[in-house]
Amino acid sequence: MNYIVRRAAHLAVVASAVATVSMAGATAANAEPVQHGCAYPYVCFYTSRAAVDAGHPAAKFQVVTSGFQDLTARDGYIVLNTRNDDVAYLRSNAGTLCVGPNTTTVMSPGLTLSGVRISSNSSC
Template identity: 45%
Template sequence: MAMTLAMAGGVSVAAQTAASASASAPTPAPVRAAADTCSYPYVCLFKNGTRIGQFQDVTSGFQDLPSRPSGPNLVVQNTRNDDVAYIRRANGITTCLPPKTSIGIVSGTLTGIRIDSRSTC
């Protein structure tokens, strides 16, 4: 389980309320990740432009986020070519992030991430 998650300057990381993974949910809008980089094949978390976490492994369940990032200015970027990433929020909503996309998280708290080998949400 390759997981890296660190606090940026002691600031809690943030989350946005986005669409759930249901079929009727809109596709996440692309967002520029940050000045910091996220290279293939990672799914990265950025807070205020600084990478605070990266994930690489395809897993059958969610990997918990020990820091429980929350607040504005959080971006999740999926650099993978053929794999979706699911982000789980404290309120139980799960959002699917298609390959090669990023989303901004403006409120809420992230509690987990899972990379799935499916190529579409």
């Protein structure tokens, strides 16, 4: 009887380990790559090229909204939109700008961004 109990316990441990490995593999296979510290499905804002290279965004947004979300107003943001099918509208001192899906945009000097609105539109 002891042999049967030990054998059943061993099989339970092996089955549990196989299930854990299978679930971990499925999660890793479905993960989107992280670009410069900005994972899918975020729109990230960087204050400099060095911040992009270091993977340190100053702000990240991911929620689709009907209005603008405030962003600390500043010149020279670099914007990375990691979303596959959504655009990001940017409120600026020059009007509304649009960053398409999977796009990085470097803002011109003197162009101050102050808000972002993520839209489910697939193109600008």
